[in-house]
Amino acid sequence: MIEWITTSTVLHDLRDFENRAAWDHFVLRFRLPVLNFARSVGLSEGDAEDVAQETLITFAELFREGRYDPQRGRLSKWLFGIAHRTALNHRRMTGRRAAVVSSGKSMTEDVAVGDASAAETWDREWAQALLEQCIERVRREVEPTTYRAFDLVVRENRPAAEVAEILGVNIKLVYNAKHRILRRIRELRESIEQI
Secondary structure, three states: OOOOOOHHHHHHHHOOOOOHHHHHHHHHHHHHHHHHHHHHOOOOHHHHHHHHHHHHHHHHHHHHOOOOOHHHOOHHHHHHHHHHHHHHHHHHHHOOOEEEEEOOEEEEEOOOOOOHHHHHHHHHHHHHHHHHHHHHHHHHHOOHHHHHHHHHHHHOOOOHHHHHHHHOOOHHHHHHHHHHHHHHHHHHHHHHHOO
């Protein structure tokens, strides 16, 4: 796994065309939300992979040209614009119909990815990908028992007393693990979203 670095550092390093590590960090940080967005607007797995790759390449090129201005909006919104246009162009080029998941039901229809639902989908995918990155980082930072206590209480929604019994620890450790890890996740998320 690649070391954790801030988004500012990722973007600064990306300006160097020869810096392979910068590209790896960039892809690790931003590929998953783009890929999930492309899937969620009805593209097949292969098409979604293509859109993710094209989006990241376009993003890197435009960023290196100095086209991103943090004063005009968050990085995630700028990346969304690129991903959205790339998905639309891909849909137009392929002329395919898409499978859409709506309210838990699957149906086939032309997806209008230009509306507000596309932005909502992007925000959801972006938030989930960032959360997973942060959780993975924290998992590697803390003791296995601390992480397991957090996982059982927060992610599996089990009562703290039950978790303490399962792990054979004091209930205070369970509460401390939850508090400590949630605080660390917020810190890591802020380091990603500072731009």
